[in-house]
Amino acid sequence: MTVLSGGVFGSAxxxxxxxxxxxxxxxxxxxxxxxxxxxxxxxxxxxxxxxLQEAGLTRLDSVAxxxxxxxxxxxxxxxLARHAVSVPAAETDVLACWVAGRAxxxxxxxxxxxxxxxxxxxxxxxxxxxxxxxxxxxxxLRVAVCDPADLSITKGHNGGGEPRDVVIAPxxxxxxxxxAAAELTRRGAWARCMQVIGALDAAVxxxxxxxxxxxxxxxxxxxxxxxxxxxxxxxxxxxxxRAAANLAVVAAADHGFDSPQTDYAVTVAKVTLGRVxxxxxxxxxQLHAAIGVTIEHRLWLVTQRARSWIGEFGDTAHYARxxxxxxxxxxxxxxxxxxxASGSGT
Amino acid sequence: MADDFAALCANELELxxxxxxxxxxxxxxxxxxxxxxxxxxxxxxxxxxxSARLGDAGFLGLTIPTEYGGRGLGHLxxxxxxxxxxxxxxxxxxxxxxxxxxGPGLLSYGTEEQRRRILPRIAAGRYFSAIGMSEPxxxxxxxxxxxxxxxTDGGWILSGKKVWTSGxxxxxQVVVLARTSPMDSAHRHTGFxxxxxxxxxxxxxxxxxxxxxxxxxxxEIAFDEVFIDDTNLLGTEGDGWRQVTAELSFERSxxxxxxxxxxMITALVRVLAGQPDVDDHTAAAVGDLxxxxxxxRQLSVSVARALADGRPQVNEAALxxxxxxxxxxxxxxxxxxxxxxxxTDAPGRAxxxxxxxxxxxxxxxxxxxxxxxxxxxxxxxxxxxxR
Numbered sequence: 001m002t003v004l005s006g007g008v009f010g011s012a013x014x015x016x017x018x019x020x021x022x023x024x025x026x027x028x029x030x031x032x033x034x035x036x037x038x039x040x041x042x043x044x045x046x047x048x049x050x051x052l053q054e055a056g057l058t059r060l061d062s063v064a065x066x067x068x069x070x071x072x073x074x075x076x077x078x079x080l081a082r083h084a085v086s087v088p089a090a091e092t093d094v095l096a097c098w099v100a101g102r103a104x105x106x107x108x109x110x111x112x113x114x115x116x117x118x119x120x121x122x123x124x125x126x127x128x129x130x131x132x133x134x135x136x137x138x139x140x141l142r143v144a145v146c147d148p149a150d151l152s153i154t155k156g157h158n159g160g161g162e163p164r165d166v167v168i169a170p171x172x173x174x175x176x177x178x179x180a181a182a183e184l185t186r187r188g189a190w191a192r193c194m195q196v197i198g199a200l201d202a203a204v205x206x207x208x209x210x211x212x213x214x215x216x217x218x219x220x221x222x223x224x225x226x227x228x229x230x231x232x233x234x235x236x237x238x239x240x241x242r243a244a245a246n247l248a249v250v251a252a253a254d255h256g257f258d259s260p261q262t263d264y265a266v267t268v269a270k271v272t273l274g275r276v277x278x279x280x281x282x283x284x285x286q287l288h289a290a291i292g293v294t295i296e297h298r299l300w301l302v303t304q305r306a307r308s309w310i311g312e313f314g315d316t317a318h319y320a321r322x323x324x325x326x327x328x329x330x331x332x333x334x335x336x337x338x339x340x341a342s343g344s345g346t
Numbered sequence: 347m348a349d350d351f352a353a354l355c356a357n358e359l360e361l362x363x364x365x366x367x368x369x370x371x372x373x374x375x376x377x378x379x380x381x382x383x384x385x386x387x388x389x390x391x392x393x394x395x396x397s398a399r400l401g402d403a404g405f406l407g408l409t410i411p412t413e414y415g416g417r418g419l420g421h422l423x424x425x426x427x428x429x430x431x432x433x434x435x436x437x438x439x440x441x442x443x444x445x446x447x448x449g450p451g452l453l454s455y456g457t458e459e460q461r462r463r464i465l466p467r468i469a470a471g472r473y474f475s476a477i478g479m480s481e482p483x484x485x486x487x488x489x490x491x492x493x494x495x496x497x498t499d500g501g502w503i504l505s506g507k508k509v510w511t512s513g514x515x516x517x518x519q520v521v522v523l524a525r526t527s528p529m530d531s532a533h534r535h536t537g538f539x540x541x542x543x544x545x546x547x548x549x550x551x552x553x554x555x556x557x558x559x560x561x562x563x564x565x566e567i568a569f570d571e572v573f574i575d576d577t578n579l580l581g582t583e584g585d586g587w588r589q590v591t592a593e594l595s596f597e598r599s600x601x602x603x604x605x606x607x608x609x610m611i612t613a614l615v616r617v618l619a620g621q622p623d624v625d626d627h628t629a630a631a632v633g634d635l636x637x638x639x640x641x642x643r644q645l646s647v648s649v650a651r652a653l654a655d656g657r658p659q660v661n662e663a664a665l666x667x668x669x670x671x672x673x674x675x676x677x678x679x680x681x682x683x684x685x686x687x688x689x690t691d692a693p694g695r696a697x698x699x700x701x702x703x704x705x706x707x708x709x710x711x712x713x714x715x716x717x718x719x720x721x722x723x724x725x726x727x728x729x730x731x732x733r
Contacts, residue, residue: 002648009661231727231730231732232723232730240644243644246648261351320629320634321629324632325633328615333612333636339355340355
């Protein structure tokens with residue numbers, strides 16, 4: 001049940017151990033191959049995508065007999081984010097395939113896909129085999145599948161260098177899907193939470209490594225108690241975030257994305273991670289000092305991606321309001337705190 | 347179907363059922379006996395008849411085997427009972443230390459005679475204990491403890507002083523950490539042993555250390571050549587340090603490191619829920635407060651599950667205590683700010699204001715009892731490989 005395990009205190013051995021090691025290997029190779037070549041914007045990693053596709057890891061949730069589900073997807077997303085691999089894995093598996101399926105539309109069986117819920121920050125639009133447009137209409141969606149060649153695309157990127165393109169879409173041929181808007185947002189928020197855990201794990205690992213190597217005043221920074229306490233506080237925030245995100249993984253694995261359990265757990269995770277990310281990012285940069293704010297250092301690849309991801313599919317304040325209203329509407333606030341009011345247990 | 351989600355919430359059917367029976371008991375007991383819901387009740391609300399009723403109803407000694415009068419259930423059963431009691435603000439202080447530490451300690455290290463003598467009375471909620479660890483010169487640095495236990499015919503002579511001993515003035519016994527061999531500065535953790543000391547032992551003098559609230563929970567205990575017979579050595583001579591530290595992960599990661607202010611928080615949410623048209627900013631502040639509590643609880647439950655499976659959780663448990671107790675402190679001002687939003691004549695408002703007042707007075711203790719947070723952060727840093 002510790003699907004997202006990892007980070008500075010190591011992983012639990014369980015039946016996901018092999019998958020973790022496999023994706024970790026793909027991620028580490030991607031990261032190493034790009035050392036010295038990273039900048040703004042960063043580009044789609046076609047080689048890493050090829051490795052993922054060969055290993056059968058790109059359609060885990062969306063292909064019925066893949067042998068995978070939300071737990072496996074979460075492991076993949078976390079590990080890829082930990083190594084800042086620039087691929088639309090979440091967009092393909094958790095979002096685009098699902099929306100297209102709900103609309104009864106075909107998507108290419110291989111290759112990266114992406115989702116456009118708005119037109120001004122579409123992940124990897126230039127690189128995708130197909131762009132799935134999914135615009136909210138009431139509580140439903142208007143969906144179309146487009147070949148990027150038929151779209152007018154202006155390249156852009158988020159703070160972490162990931163492609164976020166501006167797209168001009170055709171105005172015809174949309175399929176209406178009833179009642180899917182909330183689940184699409186929940187899936188997107190869920191996937192970003194998994195990625196954020198990977199990025200935060202990397203931020204803490206980088207901070208430990210840097211403070212052990214860097215010497216000032218004649219000793220490593222890690223020898224200073226104030227630095228040790230700052231690292232411990234970061235680890236605490238990340239473990240708390242991991243516990244919240246892990247509940248969201250297990251909720252989706254047990255009950256599916258369209259369930260009150262997953263709605264509850266994603267809401268809690270979004271608020272938790274939304275507050276943890278600024279704190280951990282601030283500490284990581286403070287501990288790295290000036291070198292950490294340069295483009296040639298690796299730190300920005302994880303800190304700025306975490307910052308970008310936490311604002312997507314609903315910002316932190318939005319989910320905080322939802323959680324507050326959920327608590328005030330509960331018959332027993334304590335029962336809601338223990339996850340009982342979302343339909344589990346009794 | 348296996349429901350891992352409910353299990354991660356410590357709310358699977360068996361545990362949810364246990365919660366339900368306990369909630370029914372508490373509602374009926376409170377209606378009959380009129381105790382007030384309180385914050386930080388595990389330190390401050392000593393109610394011996396309540397503890398006895400709780401024991402009679404089968405909610406104490408959950409992990410104690412049935413042959414010693416307990417329920418023979420798992421660590422998670424105890425976890426959910428503990429958190430339900432804290433959330434309800436029930437007066438649990440009398441049995442707290444005995445049920446949390448002394449019972450498990452006796453099961454791990456006690457003799458058969460000690461178990462038969464003490465465990466059934468703990469499970470019955472009729473035997474109360476204190477723990478004597480800190481000394482005037484040994485606070486965060488517990489290994490500096492100097493209390494002496496010298497071998498004599500048929501037992502030991504204890505001399506020295508213990509401080510901050512919660513509830514000793516009301517308890518039947520104190521479990522004392524003492525040096526059975528002199529301090530070796532190269533091996534500071536060796537030479538300690540644990541003793542079970544009846545509080546009516548000749549030569550033992552208990553005096554109050556009054557809190558800044560005016561309350562008396564802490565004590566100073568002076569040992570003037572107190573004789574303890576051999577039947578009251580707990581565990582192995584010289585193994586005391588390992589015995590007291592071995593199971594600290596349970597204590598550090600337990601619900602009481604998160605939920606000391608929970609009755610204040612849930613009462614506040616209920617009062618806010620009664621306000622017409624709560625604005626977005628206020629709703630978000632409630633959401634932020636609860637996300638902290640829920641995520642901390644998820645971390646605590648995950649540690650409890652790992653410990654129940656026998657997996658070590660030293661770093662994670664230390665983190666729960668550091669994060670959880672800081673949250674308890676911060677929750678007081680957050681609650682006060684939110685209460686300011688509530689109409690002055692709203693039902694329940696005055697009761698929440700009282701809980702906030704008491705929580706504010708107790709708040710400085712949250713991050714220091716059982717070891718200061720600074721010490722915990724040092725341990726975590728060690729676990730991260732930087733110390």
